[in-house]
Amino acid sequence: MDRDKFPTLEEVCLANPVSANLSTHPSSPAIYLAATYACANPSQANRILGGEEAGFAYQRDAHPNGQRLAEKFRLLHHADQALVTNSGMAALSAIVLHQLRVGDHCLISRYLYGRSSVLVQQELPKFGIEVAEFDPTDLASIRRNVRPGQTKMLFVETIANPLLQVADLPAIVALGSEFRFQVAVDNTFATPYWCRPLELGVDWVWESVSKMLNGHSDLMMGMVCGKDSHWGRIRQVASTWGLGAAPWDCFLAERGLTTFGLRIERASHNASQAAQFLSAQPQVKHVFYPSLTHHPTQSNLKSIANTPAWTSNSTNAAGNVVAFELDLQQCSVEEFISASGIAYFPSLGECGTTLSHPCSSSHRHLTEDQQQSLGIYPGTLRLSFGIEPFETLREKILAGFNCLR
Ligand SMILES: Cc1ncc(COP(=O)(O)O)c(C=O)c1O
Known part of the structure; x- marks a missing residue:
């Protein structure tokens, strides 16, 4: 793909193309709430619904706010x-419903986001699709579990939740070519600021827009990006299963996206500084941040990170999430949360810094043994950094540690 043909991140996020024939330029996009669109005649409706003519007929199929937002994600x-x-x-559902069918086999990362894992492991077998897990930190596990000819897809996160293992995407793509399976990547933690997996040869990318891309915790949304060669009927599949996003949410997400570049940069620099700071605290047993030299997958970072974000990076930032394990002999999770005053939310990617406790939220469906096999313990906390000044955050974290018994 020719990199130069794409505008910069700021150009994409700030763009406000106007399609209506107005003599002055509105500063924000119009919101088209219409459920249906009058067509000139039945043959035009037929052409639009069949995808032979550009235009809109029914909101579930397509609408202007969705189209302009999708174009920004594409860029x-x-x-x-x-x-x-x-x-x-719904983004993951669209990929799965489009690509997999009875008799297929797929591979999923054992670190995939909890609900994604439930979708693939518990829902797909109902449709006659078989599933095996692999460990993205041990690529031999792909070779052990692949079924040549039957394995059609592999699902993995660029940066996994909550311990932030970075997948070696180029190596996984090479295995995909060798065994002829497609690679689908959840890029929610990395965002397109840090990684554009399609440039690394991945076949499908999906993200939760509910997180950093929108950034204001006021909507649910997802996005799928892909290649012409595999795209096929996915739009029709998404419409048929009722997976599309609503116009108002698309308007809000486009507004949130305006500040995406600033937010992800600032939040990632906060996270990086916090990772260093947390590493020096006696109440902390382990810190997980992709660029820390002792992080087990630190060496994969360079091969997945976008060059501009990575090279202009003075603080070694690599995303806005940090996980750490509290020494429960010294401080309880509840005490840390209440003494720090950091908002406790089972989500991430907001303007303000938030905290979550994987054992009781994202990974609560697992037994204690299963959690521990993933490296998640009762003292594991995940911080999603926001855009506050770092000093404020440092003070809050320190206040949290004042819970010393
Ligand atoms: C990494 C990751 N992927 C996917 C999802 C699912 O996104 P949504 O909640 O928008 O359906 C989440 C939600 O927390 C997530 O953290």
């Missing part, structure tokens, strides 16, 4: 195609 990911859906889960 941010340097993709051939893009689609918006009504949640991150």
